Amino acid sequence: MTKEFDCRSAGVDCPFMIRDENEDEMASLVQQHARxxxxxxxxKEDILRNTREM
Structure with missing residues (x-):
């Protein structure tokens, strides 16, 4: 199942968005972007709370 994370849904005014089928890979990329x-x-738990399934 593909999941999507975007900064705006997490309360940050930023156009970053990522979709990935691999939760670990997605979380790692989001963590890198946030840093x-x-x-x-x-x-990872914060990230997964702010993702939605596509």
Missing amino acids: TTHQKSMS
């Missing part, structure tokens, strides 16, 4: 772009860290 480099927003100087924030996010746990």
